[in-house]
Amino acid sequence: MVEADQKPHAIFVAYPLQGHVIPSVHLAIKLASKGFIITFINTHSIHHQTTKAQANADQDIFTAVRQSGLDIRYTTVSDGLPVEFDRSLNHDQFMAALLHVFSAHVEEAVAKIVRSSEVPPVSCLIADTFFVWPSKVAKKFGLKYISYWTEAALVFSLYYHVDLLRVNGHFGCHDSREDKIDYIPGVRSIDPKDMTSYLQESDTSVCHQIIFTSFKDVRGADFVLCNTIQELEPETVSALQAKMPFYAVGPIFPTGFTKSTVATSLWPESDCTSWLNTKPHGSVLYVSFGSYAHVTKNDLIEIAHGLSLSKVNFVWVLRPDIVSSDDEDPLPVGFKEEIHDRAMIIPWCCQIQVLTHQAIGGFLTHCGWNSILESLWCEVPLMCFPLLTDQFTNRRLVVDDWKIGD
Numbered sequence: 001m002v003e004a005d006q007k008p009h010a011i012f013v014a015y016p017l018q019g020h021v022i023p024s025v026h027l028a029i030k031l032a033s034k035g036f037i038i039t040f041i042n043t044h045s046i047h048h049q050t051t052k053a054q055a056n057a058d059q060d061i062f063t064a065v066r067q068s069g070l071d072i073r074y075t076t077v078s079d080g081l082p083v084e085f086d087r088s089l090n091h092d093q094f095m096a097a098l099l100h101v102f103s104a105h106v107e108e109a110v111a112k113i114v115r116s117s118e119v120p121p122v123s124c125l126i127a128d129t130f131f132v133w134p135s136k137v138a139k140k141f142g143l144k145y146i147s148y149w150t151e152a153a154l155v156f157s158l159y160y161h162v163d164l165l166r167v168n169g170h171f172g173c174h175d176s177r178e179d180k181i182d183y184i185p186g187v188r189s190i191d192p193k194d195m196t197s198y199l200q201e202s203d204t205s206v207c208h209q210i211i212f213t214s215f216k217d218v219r220g221a222d223f224v225l226c227n228t229i230q231e232l233e234p235e236t237v238s239a240l241q242a243k244m245p246f247y248a249v250g251p252i253f254p255t256g257f258t259k260s261t262v263a264t265s266l267w268p269e270s271d272c273t274s275w276l277n278t279k280p281h282g283s284v285l286y287v288s289f290g291s292y293a294h295v296t297k298n299d300l301i302e303i304a305h306g307l308s309l310s311k312v313n314f315v316w317v318l319r320p321d322i323v324s325s326d327d328e329d330p331l332p333v334g335f336k337e338e339i340h341d342r343a344m345i346i347p348w349c350c351q352i353q354v355l356t357h358q359a360i361g362g363f364l365t366h367c368g369w370n371s372i373l374e375s376l377w378c379e380v381p382l383m384c385f386p387l388l389t390d391q392f393t394n395r396r397l398v399v400d401d402w403k404i405g406d
């Protein structure tokens, strides 16, 4: 048995968005099961929303896994904004806080842990690649920096080679080129429309600043761990491995691909199991646009009409802020009566539980990376409706490269 003070101790900072927290929690659990001590840091806001969403909220989300013998400690820090601040409605302000303010709070928390005589010595910092500060913070405290990329290797490679895109006029030019991009190492030629939304726009937003700064910072990482699968992106992964210690460690899922014992959902989960049990094998379309993207009211109404006319059974995850947190009931009048008992409309669910149900026959998705990995795992075919960020690039992988969706 390895004594606690001989085990490697990593501080793990999760990016405060649902699609990043989930794979971060599960990577932390995997590392702890391999003998790491983990101190996991969430923001106050993510912690508050996660615990509020649970019926029997435990203040420490890792209590159950600790009871099973894993050494995961838990703490929270401010992202710079008040806990109740509506980050969905004020997205740019939220991102600006992450860009400019969050690092000061993290640095204070890391200093406290590193200097404490009551915890085992810390050897590394694991942090999301999108943070702009990890290599500097790691250096300051003499820690190894392990960067965690929770998206496709292809997306990493596009951001990593943004200077190449600029030089060739595919990014940051007034008259962007529309011809294919065929000069990025390990990337089969790609249409400009399949790049991430940020690479298709001019470079002025706070998100652009985050991407440029974080992709400078990641050059100081000791390792990059990517939540992808080597066999799915072999050329891109190999090309990145030629440049840096880059590891495809995915897919990172909850142990056994069952409902996680650690609470990670930011909204209360509705249970669809009894309803799904009443539906024939492969007869239900699952519809979800993830945790972050918004759908315009017009698109939402079109989708509603399409679902209504299709006559198929469906489960539709409609987050309260799907159009905007200012418009909590965006569905067409009479829609719910029209679809009657062939649909369940819910604010949130345990998605992996739904995808593994035998009644599910397809997934209409915004192409979030976690959703794609989960759907692949469950062999559920995809209908793609990308909305922003990496979702356009993920659609290209699903439809053009892997041919598992439309």
Ligand code: UDP
Binding pocket: 018, 019, 020, 022, 265, 288, 289, 290, 291, 292, 293, 317, 347, 348, 349, 350, 351, 352, 367, 368, 369, 370, 371, 372, 374
């Ligand atoms: N998810 C969930 N319940 C839902 C919708 C989504 O548990 O009702 C989970 C889903 O399983 C995935 C994550 O939330 O792990 C969403 O991540 P993804 O990368 O697909 O999209 P994002 O939310 O980041 O746009």
